[in-house]
Amino acid sequence: MPEIKEKLMANKPLILITNDDGYEADGYRLLVDLMKTLGDVVAISTLESTSAMGHAVTMNLPLRLNKIKDEPGFIEYISNGTPADNIKMGKHLLLDRLPDLVVSGINHGSNAAINIIYSGTMAAALEAAMDGIPAIGFSLAEYGQHPDFSHVSEFVLKITKRVLNDSLPEGIALNVNIPKKTDAPVKGIKIARQAKATWKETYEERTDPFGRKYYWMSGVFLDGDKRVDTDEKAMADNYVAVVPVKFDFTASDLLDKLTF
């Protein structure tokens, strides 16, 4: 076994952080700074953005880790892995004990509705939940390199402190989506369910300098879900949406209806 187990102070909460926008992303740097006020922090991310990795893990390539910071109570790595890899390496390679909390994000862009299934941010949170570690994925519903995060810290701290104090049921992670900053203040936090809203993709055809065709995926987001308790509805009403999520895909209500 490798011998790079990091020892951090045992009297503070140990918080493991990753994201999928790369280690320089504004949302990640903000999350790291906020978590440093709450505990000892180990942060692992990638050099560049790895958006839409879903729950991919790396089996065909060797994984590499570079320590870029080692301060009292704060250690930071860059890896070539996916967000799920980063949490796996944190749990099983880097830390001498399981973290008390895993947080992921703050993602540049919403992970509400079907976006959760494509989300490396939420894959990381679910990867922690599998080992019974309380986990939260934070996302801001604004894309781009430098979204306005000025309204975000208050909610990230409130939700994280609550989870550190009260924990979460075994196997559960929180998918937290914060609405884009507007002139109106965010109204509060709503517990919500994943909206049935999905993407309809389009493909743009181009020709490369060698005469070969290639395609860029694009798409429009279609929300036809009329229920009033969805994450999309909460955000449309300017609330932070908190969806408790699990990694069991079973459609339990069908178990006694299907036969072969």
Add this chain to the structure above:
Amino acid sequence: MPEIKEKLMANKPLILITNDDGYEADGYRLLVDLMKTLGDVVAISTLESTSAMGHAVTMNLPLRLNKIKDEPGFIEYISNGTPADNIKMGKHLLLDRLPDLVVSGINHGSNAAINIIYSGTMAAALEAAMDGIPAIGFSLAEYGQHPDFSHVSEFVLKITKRVLNDSLPEGIALNVNIPKKTDAPVKGIKIARQAKATWKETYEERTDPFGRKYYWMSGVFLDGDKRVDTDEKAMADNYVAVVPVKFDFTASDLLDKLTF
């Protein structure tokens, strides 16, 4: 919009196929051959294995498609996309109508229990379910390049014919796992739920020829789930396990229990 919409006969079921072991994989070739007996087939896979891609989609690279076969009732492509990309391209780029069925696999290795979350095979099936297309992911619980598929066809055909005839509830896909071939015949098909069984990873440290450290992920599979209706239990008892799955991650039972 690109103009490569394939027209196939409208009087036969239109079946879209992908996998995550590459287009030459034994399981994929068998699935293609079996589906050709049931309908018109469009098959899209990758050149090589893309195992453990989860629900990754390609946003940072241009997508490429190469048609390698165009026969009456059968068209085959190779792409550089993930299994989820392949279904998206099938739905929105290649076909002039939604397929009647999407099948994925036959995966070399189990996608029961937590494996579903890492599985490109099942991501492809869920990608179809999002558009209301009945979808099935097939997996054989034997790894390796040339597993014994001799007991598989009967169950693949039985389950596929049933789904073609009766369809599936909107948004549902089937995760079908077939036990490894033994001397005893498979006992039948059981409807099951996803077992709470996960991987505990280990990392092997190596040093490259340039003196730099790298890591290979490995792991052991831990099944502590004692329930009798799980997919792992069904396969241990030599049944084909069929889990109806959905793409809603909400832990609905917690919606009225959490507050902030």
